[in-house]
Amino acid sequence: MISEKHLWAPTDDQVENSNMTRFAVNAGHRWGRNLGTYRSLHSWSVSEPDEFWRSIWDWTDVVGSGPLDPVVQNPDRVPGARWFPNVTLNFAENLLRRRDNAPALIFRSEDKVKRTVSYAALYAQVAGIAGALRDAGIEPGDRVCGFMPNMPETISAMLAAASVGATWSSCSPDFGVKGVLDRFGQIEPKVLFSADGYWYNGKAHDSLAKLVEIGRNLPSLKKIIVVPLLSEAPDLSNIFNATCLEEFQSSQTEIEFLELPFDHPLYIMYSSGTTGVPKCIVHGAGGSLIKHLTEQQLHVDLRAGDRFFYFTTCGWMMWNWLVSGLASGATLALYDGSPFYPDGNVVFDFIAEEKINIFGTSAKFIDAIAKAGLRPAQTHDLSNVRTILSTGSPLNPESFDYVYDAVSKDVCLSSISGGTDIMGCFIGGNPNLPVWRGEIQCEMLGMQIEVRGDDGTLLGPDEKGELVCANAFPSMPIGFWNDPDNLKYRAAYFEKFPGVWCHGDYLSATANDGFIVFGRSDAVLNPGGVRIGTSEIYRQAERLPQVVESLVIGQQWQGDVRVVLFVRLQDGVRLDEELCQTIRNEIRANTTPRHVPAKIIEVSDIPRTKSGKIVELAVRKMVHGEPVLNREALANPQALDLFSDLPDLLV
Numbered sequence: 001m002i003s004e005k006h007l008w009a010p011t012d013d014q015v016e017n018s019n020m021t022r023f024a025v026n027a028g029h030r031w032g033r034n035l036g037t038y039r040s041l042h043s044w045s046v047s048e049p050d051e052f053w054r055s056i057w058d059w060t061d062v063v064g065s066g067p068l069d070p071v072v073q074n075p076d077r078v079p080g081a082r083w084f085p086n087v088t089l090n091f092a093e094n095l096l097r098r099r100d101n102a103p104a105l106i107f108r109s110e111d112k113v114k115r116t117v118s119y120a121a122l123y124a125q126v127a128g129i130a131g132a133l134r135d136a137g138i139e140p141g142d143r144v145c146g147f148m149p150n151m152p153e154t155i156s157a158m159l160a161a162a163s164v165g166a167t168w169s170s171c172s173p174d175f176g177v178k179g180v181l182d183r184f185g186q187i188e189p190k191v192l193f194s195a196d197g198y199w200y201n202g203k204a205h206d207s208l209a210k211l212v213e214i215g216r217n218l219p220s221l222k223k224i225i226v227v228p229l230l231s232e233a234p235d236l237s238n239i240f241n242a243t244c245l246e247e248f249q250s251s252q253t254e255i256e257f258l259e260l261p262f263d264h265p266l267y268i269m270y271s272s273g274t275t276g277v278p279k280c281i282v283h284g285a286g287g288s289l290i291k292h293l294t295e296q297q298l299h300v301d302l303r304a305g306d307r308f309f310y311f312t313t314c315g316w317m318m319w320n321w322l323v324s325g326l327a328s329g330a331t332l333a334l335y336d337g338s339p340f341y342p343d344g345n346v347v348f349d350f351i352a353e354e355k356i357n358i359f360g361t362s363a364k365f366i367d368a369i370a371k372a373g374l375r376p377a378q379t380h381d382l383s384n385v386r387t388i389l390s391t392g393s394p395l396n397p398e399s400f401d402y403v404y405d406a407v408s409k410d411v412c413l414s415s416i417s418g419g420t421d422i423m424g425c426f427i428g429g430n431p432n433l434p435v436w437r438g439e440i441q442c443e444m445l446g447m448q449i450e451v452r453g454d455d456g457t458l459l460g461p462d463e464k465g466e467l468v469c470a471n472a473f474p475s476m477p478i479g480f481w482n483d484p485d486n487l488k489y490r491a492a493y494f495e496k497f498p499g500v501w502c503h504g505d506y507l508s509a510t511a512n513d514g515f516i517v518f519g520r521s522d523a524v525l526n527p528g529g530v531r532i533g534t535s536e537i538y539r540q541a542e543r544l545p546q547v548v549e550s551l552v553i554g555q556q557w558q559g560d561v562r563v564v565l566f567v568r569l570q571d572g573v574r575l576d577e578e579l580c581q582t583i584r585n586e587i588r589a590n591t592t593p594r595h596v597p598a599k600i601i602e603v604s605d606i607p608r609t610k611s612g613k614i615v616e617l618a619v620r621k622m623v624h625g626e627p628v629l630n631r632e633a634l635a636n637p638q639a640l641d642l643f644s645d646l647p648d649l650l651v
Helices: 012-016 019-031 038-047 049-059 091-095 119-135 152-163 177-187 208-217 285-299 317-328 346-354 363-371 397-407 487-493 534-541 577-590 616-623 637-643
Strands: 006-008 103-109 113-118 143-147 167-171 191-195 197-200 203-206 223-227 242-244 265-270 280-284 307-310 331-336 358-362 387-391 412-415 417-419 424-428 449-452 465-469 501-509 515-520 547-557 560-569 599-602
Touching: 006 397, 006 412, 019 038, 019 049, 019 285, 038 049, 049 285, 091 152, 091 285, 091 317, 103 119, 103 152, 113 119, 119 152, 143 152, 143 177, 143 208, 152 167, 152 191, 152 317, 152 331, 167 177, 177 208, 177 280, 191 208, 208 223, 265 285, 265 317, 280 285, 285 317, 285 424, 307 317, 307 346, 317 331, 331 346, 358 363, 363 387, 363 397, 363 547, 387 397, 397 412, 424 465, 449 501, 487 501, 515 534, 515 616, 534 547, 534 560, 534 577, 547 616, 560 577, 577 599, 616 637
Parallel strands: 103 331, 143 167, 143 191, 167 265, 191 223, 223 242, 307 331, 307 358, 358 387, 387 412, 560 599
Antiparallel strands: 103 113, 197 203, 265 280, 417 424, 449 465, 465 501, 501 515, 547 560
């Protein structure tokens, strides 16, 4: 067990006044149930899905039409359940309830652009774009895509598309042309929104040349809409059927929200793996909305007027998740660019200046600022921050220590875990529960989470196994694109344990009703037949100040598997035998001898996805001489070549 003590606990007043408590009291009175503890509330949420999701609908004041009963058809079919089958709604209408002059969006593009957009102005821009999309013949189910930075116009374009029933999909502008075509080429969009470029590390990066190639290679496109960011009047003469946003917008001032079935396709998201062309995961409007409302209002305690910041690009599902905060009347803080330009303080400058209440980031960012020696609590006023969210990879115990020592002592640090696959979380935070060192606080409401062994047996606390969700939930995908018989969909999540969702995370439950994630189960090492989670090795190696980051794989060797650790070191440090022995000793002392790598190899870079996740499987393929098909999923694909034909791995 990693946990030694809790690092934070809410006060009695905080618990009493939280949305979670208020919801539990309301639902308890309504249904005549005792929901006074989180365990009892969670148990009810999975045992009585009709009562729970009906209560969520009413509590969050979802805007829709039609009878709410039945809440779910075929609840025992996983997959196959259908939620709110008689209801129609519009996703955009639920996010645009406010029309006042309060700030809806605060935008920074590094130090180059600074804007604030009110709710009234956001509504007006969405109305103009929605009218133009209708005039362009966009109908329900048509695909509208974004190749955009994280800026206000991206949100406006998405909401306009949703208002007319179109399905939205996006990539961040740092994708190469092939990466864009691998994604959008599958779904055949009719309209593409793009900025003329973006700022990163203080430099302008042009997108217009990419748009020329994208326009030539996406025959389905009828229109490319360009948003000026780098210049006031970008030259669009070489881009197929391109026009600036201002010229495209209609004069419409009111939005005609088209109400559609609860499971009408809202988003197409993409798997981030490197094993082939990305899978296109289709998510419904109602499921995405009600899942996000549950997580944000109850598990994050988001309220109207809160300032909500998640550092993300438009190619990561956390962007979609963040945008849903508008449905709660929050102010969204959008930051586009490098989190380390001009230095690692820039994010905290933004948080302090804008008085952010909820801040979301990645485990890698927290690790990076810790290694840089930053102590934001001493340099910035972070008194408004009450919740910090972390995802993307497991948050190690030392990072918990760092946050409470160097960032804020009075904050609910919520490590959360889920994914693009479900548009949300399986396990995550809770404002009513203590934060235990190294642990994710709880399973999310409505999600029946289990830990199972390879044979399907349920495992107890501290036993490591597969993350499984054993019940149906509204944000399960509608399916995969171009998968009419759901064969790919079923193979992805339901093949290992029929009738339950197997997510592919390797974890254990704890005595505190929390969880510890050890990495992806398909990256688990198996030397001598003993399963080892990769995060257990990363934690020890990256504790050493010489090691910036690491990646570990299992190499097939002499009829078994040997553990190979790759390390990127601090500038000026080289991997000699003394440092190798230091790394081995650290791992051996804090894990087991089986965790100790047989080989330690220095590399200058470690490949990762656009969302910052290291790609163990791709590296394993390179080491074994197998092809990596989807290099465009990577932020730094050239790094893969560092792992090919390594002499050290031949002996």
